[in-house]
Amino acid sequence: MDPLTHLLDGPRARRAFALRVVMSQNWSIGVRDKAPLTVIAMMSGQAWLVAGNGQVQLRSGDVAIVRGPEPYIVADDPMRAPDVFIEPGQRCTSLSGEDVGPDMSRGIRTWGNGVSGETTMLIGTYETDAQIGAAVTNALPQVAVVPAGQISASLLGFLEAEVTTDAPGQGSTIDRLLDVLLVHSIRAWAVLNPETAHGWLAGANDPMVFQALKYFHESPEKPWSLESLARLLNISRATLACRFRTCVGEPPMTYLTNWRMLLVSELLADSQLTTAQIAAKVGYGGPFALSTAFKRRFGASPTAYRNCNYATSGAAPVSTSP
Structure with a gap:
């Protein structure tokens, strides 16, 4: 059983935090939650992901895998300084450190700076990680981007529907859908970047x-x-x-x-x-x-x-x- 298969079939020791993020123009989020792994699926609009000394633009349909625990920024402009921060435990704070999570809540697992916005993202954060999960993701760079068209739009749509709807067993369903999205994204990235994989x-x-x-x-x-x-x-x-x-x-x-x-x-x-x-x-x-x-x-x-x-x-x- 290879690491990717084990990720789906083996014992799990992680709890995924899933959220739909809706943002209007002039926004910047500083992520310093120290989570080992985050998956960002762009559902509409565009965003910049700034990590380390690099930056990459994400467009509708792109999926990014971000390895922690180093901080990074997601914004509509790569030069814009964060005005909101995501802390450990997924606590959302302002520049002054005040908790602004309730103010930015927009419904079931939906968060943002407005009721509607041109940029919509699905965020799946693994706050803990099993050893096999680490073996999988450590074969990736800090940021691995899979361009639009490589991941099934149906899978992303199904995940979005689950994230924004309360139903019995939803937590486990979201975890499994995120696992599937992660596996598909890793496989697609490896095919597109054979010289970078290690x-x-x-x-x-x-x-x-x-x-x-x-x-x-x-x-x-x-x-x-x-x-x-x-x-x-x-x-x-x-x-x-x-x-x-x-x-x-x-x-x-x-x-x-x-x-x-x-x-x-x-x-x-x-x-x-x-x-x-x-x-x-x-x-x-x-x-x-x-x-x-x-x-x-x-x-x-x-x-x-x-x-x-x-x-x-x-x-x-x-x-x-x-």
Whole structure:
């Protein structure tokens, strides 16, 4: 199971904040919520997204994926200073720090500086992120833009309808729709930017590396070695190691270890699984070997990690690889 598939099928430890934003001219929003990931879908009008040392114009139909926690600005003019700020917890404040959220509420999950406006955006913010989710998004730049026409207008319309309507089970429905939008956006961006993608996402650029990644993702429990993988791919160990490292950015066995540890971090969310069972699922001989490798990666034993991260919130901290 590759990271994108796992994002949809695997255990989730995130709560998405969804909002429809309607803005009239002369506006600028400073986002400093420190959220790990935000998806911005332009439904109408245009906006500028300013992040780091760069800026990009978003037009109707575009979808932008923004990686946190660095701050960024969304505005109708890239030179306009923010007059509203989004703080951690999605608290909206003025320049002076006053809470202006209630003043800008425009209905069910709708927010803006007026009842109507030429610019409409759907915002989906993941305020917490599972390890596998981090593995997915860390293959992207800070801002990844998918131009109009690459994402189904029906999907965006369906999401907008769900965001602005109260109905039973709506929270989970919005989460799943945002997941689907994110996956479609990542896939579209990777196809359009093969030279920019890195990590596991870049593996699709090399058929041999792609197949190696597929083996790792689908069967992490197997006793893989560089020799056994090279034999299966009918290629020399040296060639495999070179091409894999060039494409993905790290050696095959290092990637496999990282992938196994990310899987363990999420399997620990299931309190019914013992460390021995988890070890078997990811290719470790027993709980002691698993604990040693896991502690080296996360600085805590599997049991301590489970108690700290899943006993209350159910969320795992963000990681940086693979």
